Amino acid sequence: MERKREIQGKEFIQDVRSDMSREDLMKKYKLSSVGFQSVLRKLVKARLLSKDEVRGRGWSYKAASSEDELRKYSRTEVKFPLVVCPADNPQEKGFVRDISPRGLSVEGVNASVGESKKLRVRSNELADSGTFEFQVKCKWIEENESDDEKIAGFEITSISTGAFKELEKIRER
Structure with missing residues (x-):
C-alpha cells in the first residue's frame, strides 16, 4: 500500500502567502491538480488558510465530486x-x-x-x-x-x- 506523502502545512502556507504560483506549488510539493486541491481543502477546513485567501488567488479548493461539477x-x-x-x-x-x-x-x-x-x-x-x-x-x-x-x-x-x-x-x- 502506498504511503501518503506528508506536506509541512506551515511551509506550504508561507509559500501560498508569498504569492508562489499554483504550478510552482504543485511542482515543489509534487502534487497533482487533485492533490493540490486536497491540500487546500484540508488547510481551509483546519482554518489555517481562509476561503478568501484561496479564492483571492483564483483557486478552487473543492474537489469535483460528480460529472456535473x-x-x-x-x-x-x-x-x-x-x-x-x-x-x-x-x-x-x-x-x-x-x-x-x-x-x-x-x-x-x-x-x-x-x-x-x-x-x-x-x-x-x-x-x-x-x-x-x-x-x-x-x-x-x-x-x-x-x-x-x-x-x-x-x-x-x-x-x-x-x-x-x-x-x-x-x-x-
Whole structure:
C-alpha cells in the first residue's frame, strides 16, 4: 500500500502567502491538480488558510465530486486538428475536441471509465505549442453514432508545469 506523502502545512502556507504560483506549488510539493486541491481543502477546513485567501488567488479548493461539477469549469473548443495519443502507443491517434482547466475530451483514443493513461499531445504550429505529456483518468465515454468513433472525457490527474503552460497556450487560441 502506498504511503501518503506528508506536506509541512506551515511551509506550504508561507509559500501560498508569498504569492508562489499554483504550478510552482504543485511542482515543489509534487502534487497533482487533485492533490493540490486536497491540500487546500484540508488547510481551509483546519482554518489555517481562509476561503478568501484561496479564492483571492483564483483557486478552487473543492474537489469535483460528480460529472456535473466537472462541467462547471469552462471548456474551450479546439478549432484546429490537435493530435493526441497514448504515450505508450503513438500509432493510436485521436483528436482533442475541447479542453478545460481540469480535463479534456478526445475523439478516437480507446479508454475505459476509470482507466488511467498518460497522453501525449503532439506539437501544433497553429497553437504554437510543443509536444507534451500528462497523466489522465477516463471519467466518461460517449459513442458518436454518425461515424462509430468513441469520445472520451479525461480528468487531468498529474501535469508538469511545462505541460500545463503548453495546454494553456492551446486554450488561449
